[in-house]
Amino acid sequence: xxxxxxxxxxxxxxxxxxxxxxxxxxxxxxxxxxxxxxxxxxxxxxxxxxxxxxxxxxxxxxxxxxxxxxxxxxxxxxxxxxxxxxxxxxxxxxxxxxxxxxxxxxxxxxxxxxxxxxxxxxxxxxxxxxxxxxxxxxxxxxxxxxxxxxxxxxxxxxxxxxxxxxxxxxxxxxxxxxxxxxxxxxxxxxxxxxxxxxxxxxxxxxxxxxxxxxxxxxxxxxxxxxxxxxxxxxxxxxxxxxxxxxxxxxxxxxxxxxxxxxxxxxxxxxxxxxxxxxxxxxxxxxxxxxxxxxxxxxxxxxxxxxxxxxxxxxxxxxxxxxxxxxxxxxxxxxxxxxxxxxxxxxxxxxxxxxxxxxxxxxxxxxxxxxxxxxxxxxxxxxxxxxxxxxxxxxxxxxxxxxxxxxxxxxxxxxxxxxxxxxxxxxxxxxxxxxxxxxxxxxxxxxxxxxxxxxxxxxxxxxxxxxxxxxx
Amino acid sequence: xxxxxxxxxxxxxxxxxxxxxxxxxxxxxxxxxxxxxxxxxxxxxxxxxxxxxxxxxxxxxxxxxxxxxxxxxxxxxxxxxxxxxxxxxxxxxxxxxxxxxxxxxxxxxxxxxxxxxxxxxxxxxxxxxxxxxxxxxxxxxxxxxxxxxxxxxxxxxxxxxxxxxxxxxxxxxxxxxxxxxxxxxxxxxxxxxxxxxxxxxxxxxxxxxxxxxxxxxxxxxxxxxxxxxxxxxxxxxxxxxxxxxxxxxxxxxxxxxxxxxxxxxxxxxxxxxxxxxxxxxxxxxxxxxxxxxxxxxxxxxxxxxxxxxxxxxxxxxxxxxxxxxxxxxxxxxxxxxxxxxxxxxxxxxxxxxxxxxxxxxxxxxxxxxxxxxxxxxxxxxxxxxxxxxxxxxxxxxxxxxxxxxxxxxxxxxxxxxxxxxxxxxxxxxxxxxxxxxxxxxxxxxxxxxxxxxxxxxxxxxxxxxxxxxxxxxxxxxxxxxxxxxxxxxxxxxxxxxxxxxxxx
Numbered sequence: 001x002x003x004x005x006x007x008x009x010x011x012x013x014x015x016x017x018x019x020x021x022x023x024x025x026x027x028x029x030x031x032x033x034x035x036x037x038x039x040x041x042x043x044x045x046x047x048x049x050x051x052x053x054x055x056x057x058x059x060x061x062x063x064x065x066x067x068x069x070x071x072x073x074x075x076x077x078x079x080x081x082x083x084x085x086x087x088x089x090x091x092x093x094x095x096x097x098x099x100x101x102x103x104x105x106x107x108x109x110x111x112x113x114x115x116x117x118x119x120x121x122x123x124x125x126x127x128x129x130x131x132x133x134x135x136x137x138x139x140x141x142x143x144x145x146x147x148x149x150x151x152x153x154x155x156x157x158x159x160x161x162x163x164x165x166x167x168x169x170x171x172x173x174x175x176x177x178x179x180x181x182x183x184x185x186x187x188x189x190x191x192x193x194x195x196x197x198x199x200x201x202x203x204x205x206x207x208x209x210x211x212x213x214x215x216x217x218x219x220x221x222x223x224x225x226x227x228x229x230x231x232x233x234x235x236x237x238x239x240x241x242x243x244x245x246x247x248x249x250x251x252x253x254x255x256x257x258x259x260x261x262x263x264x265x266x267x268x269x270x271x272x273x274x275x276x277x278x279x280x281x282x283x284x285x286x287x288x289x290x291x292x293x294x295x296x297x298x299x300x301x302x303x304x305x306x307x308x309x310x311x312x313x314x315x316x317x318x319x320x321x322x323x324x325x326x327x328x329x330x331x332x333x334x335x336x337x338x339x340x341x342x343x344x345x346x347x348x349x350x351x352x353x354x355x356x357x358x359x360x361x362x363x364x365x366x367x368x369x370x371x372x373x374x375x376x377x378x379x380x381x382x383x384x385x386x387x388x389x390x391x392x393x394x395x396x397x398x399x400x401x402x403x404x405x406x407x408x409x410x411x412x413x414x415x416x417x418x419x420x421x422x423x424x425x426x427x428x429x430x431x432x433x434x435x436x437x438x439x440x441x442x443x444x445x446x447x448x449x450x451x452x453x454x455x456x457x458x459x460x461x462x463x464x465x466x467x468x469x470x471x
Numbered sequence: 472x473x474x475x476x477x478x479x480x481x482x483x484x485x486x487x488x489x490x491x492x493x494x495x496x497x498x499x500x501x502x503x504x505x506x507x508x509x510x511x512x513x514x515x516x517x518x519x520x521x522x523x524x525x526x527x528x529x530x531x532x533x534x535x536x537x538x539x540x541x542x543x544x545x546x547x548x549x550x551x552x553x554x555x556x557x558x559x560x561x562x563x564x565x566x567x568x569x570x571x572x573x574x575x576x577x578x579x580x581x582x583x584x585x586x587x588x589x590x591x592x593x594x595x596x597x598x599x600x601x602x603x604x605x606x607x608x609x610x611x612x613x614x615x616x617x618x619x620x621x622x623x624x625x626x627x628x629x630x631x632x633x634x635x636x637x638x639x640x641x642x643x644x645x646x647x648x649x650x651x652x653x654x655x656x657x658x659x660x661x662x663x664x665x666x667x668x669x670x671x672x673x674x675x676x677x678x679x680x681x682x683x684x685x686x687x688x689x690x691x692x693x694x695x696x697x698x699x700x701x702x703x704x705x706x707x708x709x710x711x712x713x714x715x716x717x718x719x720x721x722x723x724x725x726x727x728x729x730x731x732x733x734x735x736x737x738x739x740x741x742x743x744x745x746x747x748x749x750x751x752x753x754x755x756x757x758x759x760x761x762x763x764x765x766x767x768x769x770x771x772x773x774x775x776x777x778x779x780x781x782x783x784x785x786x787x788x789x790x791x792x793x794x795x796x797x798x799x800x801x802x803x804x805x806x807x808x809x810x811x812x813x814x815x816x817x818x819x820x821x822x823x824x825x826x827x828x829x830x831x832x833x834x835x836x837x838x839x840x841x842x843x844x845x846x847x848x849x850x851x852x853x854x855x856x857x858x859x860x861x862x863x864x865x866x867x868x869x870x871x872x873x874x875x876x877x878x879x880x881x882x883x884x885x886x887x888x889x890x891x892x893x894x895x896x897x898x899x900x901x902x903x904x905x906x907x908x909x910x911x912x913x914x915x916x917x918x919x920x921x922x923x924x925x926x927x928x929x930x931x932x933x934x935x936x937x938x939x940x941x942x943x944x945x946x947x948x949x950x951x952x953x954x955x956x957x958x959x960x961x962x963x964x965x966x967x968x969x970x971x972x973x974x975x
Contacts, residue, residue, distance in 0.1 A: 363587075382623070383616040392660070399661045407657060415650035422626070422642055429631050431586050465549045 001060070008056040008066040010049035011074050012118075015111040018042025022104045035100040036089060039107060043082045046110070050075035062182055065120035065254070069325070069471040073250050074114045076332055080242040081110045083336050086446055087235035087343045102142055106239075109135035113247035120258065121182045122171045125251055126164070129215065132244060133160050139239070140232040143348065152231025159214065159224045167211025173204035183258035191263065205267050208255075209274075215248040216304045217297075219277040226289075229297035233348060237293055238339030241300055242332045249307060253314065253324055262315050271312050275406055278305030279413035286420045291353050292342060295420055296335075299379060302413055303331055306394050309410060313401040320401075323393035325468040330378070330386035330457060337450035338375035341368050344441040355424055360432040364439045369428050371447040378454050380421040381414055386457035473517050474542055474556040474607045477566070478600045480510050485596035492589030500581055503592035507573040507599070514570065518563075530559045530959055532747055532966045533681045535609075539563065543676075546613070550663075551673035555610035560955040561812060565606040565739055568819050571937070572731040573599045578934040579827040580724035583834045584632060591632055591724075594624035598728055605736045611659045611744075612675040615652070618700075618736070622648055625725065625733065632722040634833075640720035647713040651703040658696030662748070665689070681747060682970070694749035694756060701745055704737030707797050708767035711790045718786035719839070723830025726782065730789055731823035735815045738796045742811070742963070746803065750967040753801075760801040761887070765894045767794030772901035776908065781839045782829045784909055785822060788865060791898055792818045792873075798895055799880040803967070805960060807883025810876050812956045817864075817872030817945050820938045824861040828854065831931065832913070835924050841909070846918030851926040855914040857935045864942050866906035867899055872945030 006013065021038055025031075050071045057067045085106060088099075112131030119125040137160070141153030175181055177200040178189040194201045214221040229237050261267055282301030289295040307327055314320040345361065345368060346352040361369040378387035391414070398407045457464055484506030488499040535541040540558040547553075558566070576595060584591050601621020608614040622645055629641035659675070666683045667673050674680065685693075703710040714734075718726050746753045753760075771790030778784040792814065799811025831854065832847075833839050848855035864871040867878075877899060885892045927935070945952060 377623070383619045392656075395657055395660045396664060399657070399664045411650070411653045411657060414653055415646065418646050418649050419642065422645055426630050426638055426641070429627060431631060462547045462549060465547065469549070 004056050005058065005060045008053050008058055008060055009064070010053040010056075011046045011071070011078070012111065012114055014042060014045045014049045015107055015114065018045075019104060019107045019111065022100065022107065026100050026104075030100060032099060035103045036085070039085055039103040040082065042107060043078050043085060043110070046078040046114075047075045047082075050078065059120065063121045063124040064115070064118045066118055069321075070118045070250065070254075072325070072471055073117050073246065073328070076329060077110060077113050077117065077243045077247055080239065080246070080332055080336055081106060083340065083446065083450070084235045084239040084243075087238065087340060087443070088233075099142070102139065105135040105139050105142075109139065109239075110243065113243050116247045117250045119251055120184065120254065122174075123181060125255070126168065126171070128251070129167075129248065130164060132247065133164070133215075136236075136240065136244060139236045140228065142236070143233055148231035149233065150231075152228045155224055155231075156228045163211045163214035163221070166207050166214075170204045170207030170209075170211060173200055173207065177201050177204060183255050187258055187260035190259065194264065201264070202266060205261060205264065206270065209267070209270065212248060212252050213274060216245055216252070217301050218274050218304055218308065219281045219301060220274075222278070222282070222301050225301060226285075226294040226297040229293045229300075230291055230353070234293070234339060234343040234346060237296075238336060238343065241296070241335045241339065245300065245304065246328055246332050249304070249324075249328060253311060253321075256311060256314060257316065257321075268312060271308060272403075272406060275305045275308035275312065276409040278302060278308065279409045280416075283413045283416040283420075287416065289420070290355055292346070292355055292358065292424065293353050295355075295424075296338065296342075299417065299420070300335070302417060303379070305413070306391070306410060307331070309394050309403060309406045310397050312406065313397045313403060319393075320397045322465070322468050323390075323397045325471060326393050326461075326465070327390040329464070329468075330390040330454070333450060333453050333457065334375050334378040334385075334387055337371060337447060337454055338379070340443065340447040340450055341372040341375065344368060344443045344447070345372075355427050358424060359427045359430045361428040363431065365441050365444075367444045368441050368447060371444075371451040373425055373428065374451045374454060376421040376424055378458065380418055384455065384459045386454045386461075389458055389461045472542065473514075474540060474558060475554070477510055477514060477607075478603050480506060480513065481596045481600035481603065484509075485593035485600070488596060489589040489593040492587075496588045499589040499592040500577060500584075503577045503596055504574065506596060507570060507577055511567075511570040511574065514566065530962050532962055533678055535678050537962075541609075546610075549673070550612075550675070551679075552612045552675050553610050554613060555676055556607045556613075557609040557677075558607060560957070560959040561739070561742065562606045564812065564816060564952065564955055565735060566603055568735070568816055569599060569602050569606065569732045571941070572727060572819055572823050575731070575823055575827065575934055575938065576724040576727040578930060579727050579830055580722065581930060583723060583830060587631065591628070591722075594627045595724055595728065597621075597624040598628065599732075602728075602732050602736060606739060609677040610675050611663070611677060611680065614744075615656055615659055618655075619649070619652055621733075625729070628725040628728075629717060629721045632725070633720040634722075635720070636716070637720045640716040643713045644717040647703050647710070651700040651710070654696040655700035658693040661689075661696075662693055677744070677748075681966075683748075687751060690749045690752040691755065694745060694752040697740065697745040697748070698756070698760070701737040701740040702763070702797070704740070705734060705793045705797060706737070706790060707763050707794065708770050708790070709763075711767065711771070714790060715783050715786040718789070718826070719780060719782045723827060723833075726826040726830070727823045730786075730826055731819040734789065734793055735819060738793070738800065738811065738815050741797070741800045742808070746800065747963060747966060750970040753803075753967075754971050757801045757803065758888075761798060761884075761891055764794045764797030764801065765891050767791065767797060768895050768898035769794075769901065772898050772905060775905040776901065779841050779912075781832060781841055781844075781909070781913060782826065783839075784841075784905065785825045785829060788902070788905065789818070789822055791902060792822070792865075794898065795877050795880045795895070798884055798891075802880070802884045802887045803964070804883050804886060805957075805964065806879050806886070808960045808964075809953055809956060810879025810881075810883055812960070813872065813879060813945065813949060813952060814876035816952060817876045817942060820941050820945075821861050821865045821871075821873055824857070824935060824938045825865065827931075827934070828858050828861070831927070836920065841912040844913040844919060845916045846914070847920070847924075848914045849918045850920060850924040853927045853932065857927065857932075857939075858914055859910060860939055861942075862906045862910045864946075866903045870943070870946045872942045872949070875946055875949045 112128045116128030137157045143149045177193040180186045217225040286298035310323045378385035381387045381391035488502040491498045491502045530537045538557045538559045543555045604617030706714045775787035796811045799807040867874045
């Protein structure tokens with residue numbers, strides 16, 4: 001490995017170094033504030049590293065591909081982790097527990113996500129996914145109080161392990177058929193192997209899709225989502241919704257393109273069914289929810305369904321790959337904005353996550369209420385928000401590839417979705433009967449910053465569209 | 472720039488109105504009134520310096536240079552999306568109607584808003600801004616943006632200041648419009664994609680997308696996407712079910728804006744987009760649209776007849792009256808289109824006034840149920856007389872604007888389909904029945920309420936007088952409005968004739 005390859009891996013190196021420094025610091029003197037500062041510096045440096053590494057884009061060994069597209073998502077995920085860090089600070093502050101490990105886990109989990117994003121080989125994919133996942137189990141169960149976090153963590157652990165096994169089996173079958181584990185090698189040889197033994201390739205890709213579908217909580221692999229979303233501490237839920245899902249989707253996109261998975265019609269058909277089911281079932285089940293975190297869990301199922309529409313249309317660099325970049329960015333920022341508000345307003349009190357707890361928020365804390373409203377409207381795809389441009393991309397890509405059945409599901413799903421997003425907005429706008437006491441929740445600046453990003457991305461998208469096209 | 476300024480004044484004015492609440496709960500409404508008046512005066516001043524207004528040059532639909540005003544600035548060049556606004560006779564009429572009814576709406580909510588006055592007026596002004604955007608935007612992306620965004624302040628108006636069932640009504644209103652809007656979005660994007668694959672250039676400009684070549688079947692589906700979105704808003708049978716709820720539950724100013732202006736965006740969309748973008752498909756579809764229109768006229772009237780709620784009755788009468796607009800548009804000849812445009816203006820005034828009367832009654836009696844009214848003329852003679860005027864206007868009394876409108880529509884429709892004209896004309900008779908019933912049950916008969924009721928004061932009478940003058944003017948001398956619309960309609964008719972080669 002030469003110097004330029006080291007430079008290309010700058011974000012990974014910085015994160016690893018941060019983890020080491022955190023461990024040394026803990027062995028010298030356990031202090032939460034110091035650990036927090038070290039983590040924050042490490043994450044900011046990671047963002048810088050992702051920008052720095054752009055000049056050294058290349059394939060680093062057979063395992064990792066460093067390119068500007070992956071580096072953009074690396075910096076986005078590091079930003080999401082930074083937001084998680086900021087939200088976590090107050091979330092556990094009053095519990096007086098030791099939590100340096102939490103910061104260490106956050107850094108390790110992000111390291112896994114970045115490996116996942118840049119993987120070009122099934123080994124690095126699995127490695128990244130497991131590193132991210134294992135750290136995440138502990139983060140979910142981190143609060144000492146209450147049963148919900150533990151229940152959520154165990155549920156996630158058991159199901160996630162099953163999904164990993166299935167994924168691994170899928171890799172084995174693909175290896176048996178082609179003798180290749182790298183995406184590119186798979187893409188080159190799978191065509192011939194398919195002609196020879198279609199069953200092996202189909203079973204292999206099917207298992208891979210199942211394993212990844214679990215991480216993305218696509219129907220029918222979605223069962224864990226609401227419980228884990230609800231049980232996890234809110235900052236961790238936000239992290240799970242953005243970093244975990246985003247990184248896996250980036251990896252899936254890379255595998256789909258480099259492995260040329262788009263040439264198998266039966267795989268596409270399976271994806272179509274999964275996408276339609278995710279959009280419809282996710283939105284329908286969200287209608288029933290009274291807990292805002294569960295509601296967002298189901299809404300995320302639907303959103304991954306919309307993203308899958310773009311994936312199905314993907315055959316190479318073009319409008320569809322821009323659409324993946326834009327939609328994922330919009331979704332990550334919007335979710336972060338929503339969870340930034342929820343983490344403050346609901347805190348860690350499970351009863352405060354009910355929609356009824358948000359009644360009259362407009363008159364209690366205008367800033368937080370406006371931020372949540374913009375985030376929800378963006379999730380619903382109303383113009384002037386990032387979510388609308390995302391939907392614009394999804395529909396345009398669908399039209400270009402004539403995916404009419406999927407478009408119908410997008411329209412129906414979005415129409416259903418309006419109802420549950422509006423329910424929350426309606427609750428927030430309810431005028432309380434008795435006099436209102438103003439109640440300023442902390443963390444307004446962060447929520448406002450994320451909301452402004454969502455708004456800017458939706459009302460003046462040109463710079464980002466050009467940037468995404470150039471990646 | 473004038474067109475952008477008109478919208479900006481309302482947007483910033485809304486913000487000011489919201490902030491002004493700290494100086495007292497009565498300040499926001501004054502700010503709101505001042506802002507709408509400023510907007511109106513600004514527009515009138517700008518127009519007075521315009522010689523083209525009197526000229527009879529027909530704007531060619533596909534050539535922005537022949538329009539009264541045109542403005543274009545890049546927004547998202549990657550997709551050929553721009554801030555493109557343009558104004559012709561019809562949009563100008565609609566903009567004027569919006570601003571005048573804006574004044575009426577502010578006046579109608581002068582006393583009956585008790586909470587969060589600042590936010591109320593802000594939402595009112597923002598809705599007006601969105602509606603102005605819809606009437607002036609000629610970039611389909613921008614048009615869709617205004618179409619959707621104006622829903623949000625309207626949603627808040629109903630959801631926060633509405634009556635008993637406001638949650639249900641606001642939700643239904645939003646979902647109907649949003650879901651149908653999504654169909655339009657798919658149509659818009661498909662149209663732009665086809666244009667892009669034909670020419671290699673992304674564009675959402677109306678002027679570029681006219682004359683897009685595509686397969687007849689594709690055009691038919693795309694036309695349906697637009698048609699459904701506009702007919703839901705209009706509202707046309709069978710997509711009208713959101714309207715009675717939304718109108719009944721909205722606060723008075725909300726009802727005035729909904730009935731007076733928001734419904735017209737649907738009609739405007741049909742004339743401006745649905746037919747010109749897809750002339751051949753529209754011609755094929757016209758018979759069905761005409762039947763839907765006639766069904767709306769009769770069905771709306773029959774349902775109106777069965778109501779006991781004052782506002783609900785007026786709401787159903789809107790379904791009936793907007794059926795005439797649908798008939799006028801799809802008859803697609805000079806007379807019928809003139810009638811449709813006239814109906815948009817006249818119905819705007821007459822229904823806004825009726826909703827304002829309903830609001831005043833609710834404020835005084837705390838009910839909208841006509842069974843509990845009766846003989847109110849004795850308690851409030853001025854309100855009774857005013858109500859009488861607008862009720863006979865609404866039923867189409869000759870000499871008032873609504874008569875001219877419906878007569879023109881029927882005249883134009885007769886050239887296309889005499890049988891359908893007969894059915895639609897039934898709407899006039901049933902209209903007389905339910906309108907007079909409304910008058911009888913509420914204002915005539917034995918007095919039901921003995922307590923002292925405040926009659927209309929100066930502010931209310933002034934607002935009402937404004938609308939009365941407008942309706943009488945439209946009825947006795949409709950020529951100025953017809954002159955304004957005529958060149959535009961001629962241009963549209965010529966344009967569709969060159970594409971299709973004849974009548975729709």
